[in-house]
Amino acid sequence: MKTENAVNPDLIAERKKCTFNTLELTHLLDGGAKKTEERRSREKFFLEDPQLQSKVPLEYLSHKEKYEEAVRKACIIFQKVQELQNEGRGGMDNFREILGGQLGSAILKDGNPLTLHYVMFIPTLMGQGTLEQQSEWIQKAWNCDIIGTYAQTELGHGTFIRGLETTATYDPAKQEFVLHSPTLTSYKWWPGGLGHSANYAVVLAQLYTQGKCHGIHPFVVQLRDEETHQPLPGIKIGEIGCKLGMNSTNNGYLGFDRVRIPRTNLLMKNNQVLEDGTYKKSPSSKLTYGTMIFVRVVIVQDAAHYLRKAVTIATRYSAVRHQSEIKPNTGEPQIIDFVTQQYKLFPHIATYFAFQYSATWLWDVYNNVTTELEAGQLESLPELHAIACCLKAVSSADAAQGVEICRLACGGHGYMTSSNLPSTYGLVTAMCTYEGENTVLLLQTARFLIKMWQNRNKLEKLSTVKYLGNDLNKNRPFERSVDWIIHALQQTAARKIELANRHINERVRNGKVYEDAWNESSIELVAAAEAHCRAFIVETFRNTVNGLEVSTELKIVLVQLLNLYAVYTALRLTGDLLRFTSITGNDVDTLQGWLEELLALIRPNAVSIVDSFDIRDEVLGSTLGASDGRVYERLFEEASKSPLNSEPVNKSFKLYLKPFLKASL
Amino acid sequence: MKTENAVNPDLIAERKKCTFNTLELTHLLDGGAKKTEERRSREKFFLEDPQLQSKVPLEYLSHKEKYEEAVRKACIIFQKVQELQNEGRGGMDNFREILGGQLGSAILKDGNPLTLHYVMFIPTLMGQGTLEQQSEWIQKAWNCDIIGTYAQTELGHGTFIRGLETTATYDPAKQEFVLHSPTLTSYKWWPGGLGHSANYAVVLAQLYTQGKCHGIHPFVVQLRDEETHQPLPGIKIGEIGCKLGMNSTNNGYLGFDRVRIPRTNLLMKNNQVLEDGTYKKSPSSKLTYGTMIFVRVVIVQDAAHYLRKAVTIATRYSAVRHQSEIKPNTGEPQIIDFVTQQYKLFPHIATYFAFQYSATWLWDVYNNVTTELEAGQLESLPELHAIACCLKAVSSADAAQGVEICRLACGGHGYMTSSNLPSTYGLVTAMCTYEGENTVLLLQTARFLIKMWQNRNKLEKLSTVKYLGNDLNKNRPFERSVDWIIHALQQTAARKIELANRHINERVRNGKVYEDAWNESSIELVAAAEAHCRAFIVETFRNTVNGLEVSTELKIVLVQLLNLYAVYTALRLTGDLLRFTSITGNDVDTLQGWLEELLALIRPNAVSIVDSFDIRDEVLGSTLGASDGRVYERLFEEASKSPLNSEPVNKSFKLYLKPFLKASL
Structure with a gap:
């Protein structure tokens, strides 16, 4: 069979349709051309090192062999991290990325056994040890004399x-x-x-x-x-x-x-x-709060990254895969031309941007609040905690669901380990339960929201809940715009908070203690926190896009993605909007029409948008998603690596099957 | 550490609260006491055979070793199947159950390499071979001279x-x-x-x-x-x-x-x-349709079974696990007492019943239609095909989502392979893409619905779409009842079909060819087919429960589950109900209150309901779900089976880690 290295012609055709400069978008997402260059050089440094290749894909090894191979690689990675450090290219952010982030999960697909050394052990020593203790432990840890x-x-x-x-x-x-x-x-x-x-x-x-x-x-x-x-x-x-x-x-x-x-x-x-x-207690025990919030900030960023990986794979595959018919006898179209397929993919492209911008916002605020904390100011901590909780919960849950939708959108082939979609799901879904189980976190946000609701006359300083001070009875007439959607989502969130609060109070009036009333109202409280979070994400997306200085061509695309995310979010919450805002059934119809228009507008740029994420093939690690689109060749090549395929007859034939076949009757 | 064999006291307490006879429910679900006995004896025959135990849990083996162990077991299973046959305890239904159903996935958790021999190869020979060909091939296949x-x-x-x-x-x-x-x-x-x-x-x-x-x-x-x-x-x-x-x-x-x-x-x-x-063509090529529909009938049943397995595990675990606080200083409650946890579990208990009854209905209708087909009557085939398509799609998608919700409801421990939830998800999610990808199937149902809509004046014979003949403008005033919900879901489905049809026509009027107009309206078409399916499932659940002759105690529980499934479905579709029926925001509030009441009503019986599913511990295969509730002991025992734990120091220390630790600096 021929396995040429030419790029799949469908992908070539898709790329020709692009209306914007993909490199401009790459730089924008990296945070500037210099950052792109640094990232690429870091990726090259690790991914092109022959020591970091595995002879056999990990999935074919036994559990024990997987671990041993992982330790081998982890030691090499640590050595290289130390090299970077010595060259002044270190820094904790990069370490996290190398050990557990997008790059890390490319080098060691199934996790790095030494990650917590840099990510939790050393930071805890730094954050919680006295200067004396730091001098005793940190040098040893930093030099990897101990792990x-x-x-x-x-x-x-x-x-x-x-x-x-x-x-x-x-x-x-x-x-x-x-x-x-x-x-x-x-x-x-x-x-x-x-x-x-x-x-x-x-x-x-x-x-x-x-x-x-x-x-x-x-x-x-x-x-x-x-x-x-x-x-x-x-x-x-x-x-x-x-x-x-x-x-x-x-x-x-x-x-x-x-x-x-x-x-x-x-x-x-x-x-x-x-x-x-x-026992001598510290005057301020809230200082340890910081690490917990930090990890949640990181999770929002990771959720965005996992999602963009999955959507890159599924979008490219959908441009290469041909199946079924739209019109009889016109051949099998690219499956990306089915509107139902676009509906599975494009909202998740947009969701990546939405999460990315919320992650950036959260990172900036986290850094500001940390500076405030060090100066002894604690006022912003509850709000930061509340928004970090719900963003962690919503982004991890939505990203996990999004990755699965992308996987299922690749049909049976998405079920193959070599698509890398199952493993991506394994990583992203773990985030729903670790570092604070999602429902528990949403209830923490709800607790903050209820408190703010009860004090909604003095909210001027709190940016994420300012809308609770709005007059709920003042409806803004429907219009087909992101601004209207944000207004409607905020009104919805406010009313859901009000309703949950009312139900708690009713239960208390009927004789329940407050905590039981809270528990009995908790389904609505979770929903209120979620609505609050979604309103925030759309608003942050809009504010960010409005503030970007980019070319007109790119701006058009970003606004399309913003619009798509907004209308997709609104349509997911149709029941709430109909219940809590002035929207009518006909307006919902208008939004549905807008959604369909946006899918058609994004269609010609879809492959180029995911190209702009600039994810190296080794990072995607996917037979279905590689940049050359040689899907079937890669599926076949990967299958040929299975140790079962190295011999035409497996020993189980002689051991079990043949005796059985001959014995029966 | 102590590992007593006593049943967890929380489970004992839960079982004491039971208000009905669990054995009555077991018999009901099996289809009678005799069927229960047969099933149990079949399970005993396979699961207590020492040859069918594995020395090391499969997940620790390499891919190749997994396969070899599976062939070993598969041959023993086939031998035992032949024994059953010779004793007159055979039959294709049982074979499927043994090879791929609930029992099969207990014996060979990760699939049986020989299943298709009985499930597809022999049936195809029987269905498509001439008598001469059958005599040549079937005997050989039946005797396992060939596989x-x-x-x-x-x-x-x-x-x-x-x-x-x-x-x-x-x-x-x-x-x-x-x-x-x-x-x-x-x-x-x-x-x-x-x-x-x-x-x-x-x-x-x-x-x-x-x-x-x-x-x-x-x-x-x-x-x-x-x-x-x-x-x-x-x-x-x-x-x-x-x-x-x-x-x-x-x-x-x-x-x-x-x-x-x-x-x-x-x-x-x-x-x-x-x-x-x-070339000589057969007069009726529709006859081969049957097998395809048959497989979908089986999938609906399997979806129900996977879901009940997951919900059994998660419900028992939630009764044993204590965490957090509801009221300060009153100790950590069973997590099943958190209403958010009940909301994750109980609707899926109810969903199992809903799918079980739809599966039974489908099986009966399939058999009737097959008999008709053999008599040359083809009229019922399109309707059967349409309902089988959407039931396969909705049950597999909802079951997959339900299994994941159950897994996540077990927190971190649900991520353990030994919980058997990850593997259950692996099996159930596969059904979303095989034997007809779900979106493709829903569009096939939609095609039938649009056709029926266009002919809605002559629907009397067609039971599943009769409601399309109703007067859409006749609203039935809201009441808190399953009957109202069914009416509302049907009205919703009808209006969604009407709307999608209208949008197709509009697009055609604006110059699109019909097929493009169809594609552009396909998001709404899928949603319409889904709404149709959900209305059908609730209706079938009601009709079945209404027709059951059971004790009053059991009837009460079944009606609670029916109510829960109905109101849960209605609340999932709030947006549609507000748009297409006479329901108001206040009515939604009423439904939400009803949902919360039902959760509280089901709470005391929750463990006993899942006990009634009578799933053997070996079939559950779960550290978290076993009937004795010894969750932590089992987690620990399973971990001790990891080959990595058989030696205190893994060889990777000497090979990689020590040289690295000593070299660094």
């Missing part, structure tokens, strides 16, 4: 941190803490790299001293011998087994049988235990 | 069967067909067991004779030598590689390089090629 992880979640305890059971009891006689796992449910469970990779960990435990529990505190604990890697006495450790995805992250469990560590292994920047066992 | 599969889909061709490229050209000189794969895209791709397992296949190919193409026909083709299992000359064969799920089904590819087979290997029950090459 650490972060052990918080337990078998029986995730979301509710106060419920953690591991104890650290201070023994003033020996000036040591005794770490202990009193129950099976108190075993640490989930931390990445904990199974067989790390030899140190920051362990979160309930601190007991002088007979009193002071709640959860972080301790530095050595887990394994530095020379032999054998678990230290009293440490029960292993990996937790296979998962839906990330099978080489080596998530582990950890139990303590009265393990002693020096007093000074308690990270004491915020709270201290003195030699005699006296 | 067959069914090769239709190609690398470049799935949904659109007419587009298949494989050719079978008749050579009258030698009285042979020459099978050929003219392009890469014409390679067969996907058939289960084709890679390395089967030695025969029914191959679908374009039949050419006397210079003319007569379209797709089925041919029996030998693929491998019966003694050596070596591929025969001209046969290019292998497996297609890893997938999201079903990694031991050995899906294969197959290319032909001018492979010759006897003329008589064309299955000629319907169409024939005579020795001289004359």
